[in-house]
Amino acid sequence: MTASLIEAKGVAKVLGSGAGKVAALKGVTLSLDGGELTLLMGPSGSGKTTLLSILGCMLTPTEGTIRICGRSTAGAEPEDLALLRRQHVGFVFQSFHLFPTLSATDNVRLALDVRGERFRKAKVRAREALAKVGLAHKTKAFPRQLSGGEQQRVAIARAIVGNPSIILADEPTAALDGENGRAIMEILGGIAREQRRAVLIVTHDPRLLPFADRIVHIEDGRIVREERYGVKQS
Numbered sequence: 619m620t621a622s623l624i625e626a627k628g629v630a631k632v633l634g635s636g637a638g639k640v641a642a643l644k645g646v647t648l649s650l651d652g653g654e655l656t657l658l659m660g661p662s663g664s665g666k667t668t669l670l671s672i673l674g675c676m677l678t679p680t681e682g683t684i685r686i687c688g689r690s691t692a693g694a695e696p697e698d699l700a701l702l703r704r705q706h707v708g709f710v711f712q713s714f715h716l717f718p719t720l721s722a723t724d725n726v727r728l729a730l731d732v733r734g735e736r737f738r739k740a741k742v743r744a745r746e747a748l749a750k751v752g753l754a755h756k757t758k759a760f761p762r763q764l765s766g767g768e769q770q771r772v773a774i775a776r777a778i779v780g781n782p783s784i785i786l787a788d789e790p791t792a793a794l795d796g797e798n799g800r801a802i803m804e805i806l807g808g809i810a811r812e813q814r815r816a817v818l819i820v821t822h823d824p825r826l827l828p829f830a831d832r833i834v835h836i837e838d839g840r841i842v843r844e845e846r847y848g849v850k851q852s
């Protein structure tokens with residue numbers, strides 16, 4: 619049995635203030651293991667993005683605890699959380715979030731600069747990460763010269779270049795057509811299974827079901843059901 623890379627226990631989150639207060643999460647317990655691609659599915663407003671943000675230490679829970687690679691985040695200062703996030707978590711977003719004035723290599727390399735990597739070494743690692751997502755031939759291209767699917771692959775390269783053990787993706791295929799969406803899921807599945815990372819993907823697209831090892835369903839801030847699926851390899 620593998621130890622969980624990320625664990626949420628009894629996590630509740632209240633968002634907003636005054637009359638606009640919303641209980642976005644109401645006691646969520648969830649662990650993710652290396653080697654698995656998990657889908658987090660649920661209707662709009664059910665708390666998916668909030669849960670992803672808390673798991674990735676972008677938001678702190680109102681109640682409950684998070685452990686990342688065995689380290690509890692309880693009482694951690696914002697700088698400690700930022701460090702934990704940089705060391706262990708890679709993010710992928712629906713809208714790619716690339717810098718339009720930087721090449722693919724520089725967009726990826728930027729994720730390493732914050733760790734004080736030397737320029738040339740960082741560039742080599744960025745190119746290696748781009749090669750892993752099938753973009754060895756596009757390292758000098760700017761985002762506007764790339765298709766949506768290619769831009770999302772650059773974003774995945776940026777998420778994995780620092781070698782994080784956890785990848786969190788919020789609707790990464792929502793802006794893509796079916797074929798590009800499948801290609802992105804295959805890359806993320808490969809990252810989970812071959813590199814033994816924990817990959818969690820938020821989606822409400824049922825077409826992604828066959829790519830999952832595990833599916834977690836969330837409704838109204840609570841996990842209501844879980845199933846194992848598809849392609850699990852032991």
Ligand SMILES: Nc1ncnc2c1ncn2[C@@H]1O[C@H](COP(=O)(O)OP(=O)(O)O)[C@@H](O)[C@H]1O
Nearest residue numbers: 633634640642661662663664665666667668669
């Ligand atoms: N900053 C905020 N202030 C108040 N309520 C919010 C805020 N962000 C999200 N919410 C509410 O929290 C609930 C969960 O939101 P979210 O996690 O974004 O859902 P999902 O990603 O599943 O669509 C929703 O009811 C949403 O309206």
Ligand SMILES: [Mg+2]
Nearest residue numbers: 666667668788
């Ligand atoms: Mg969302």
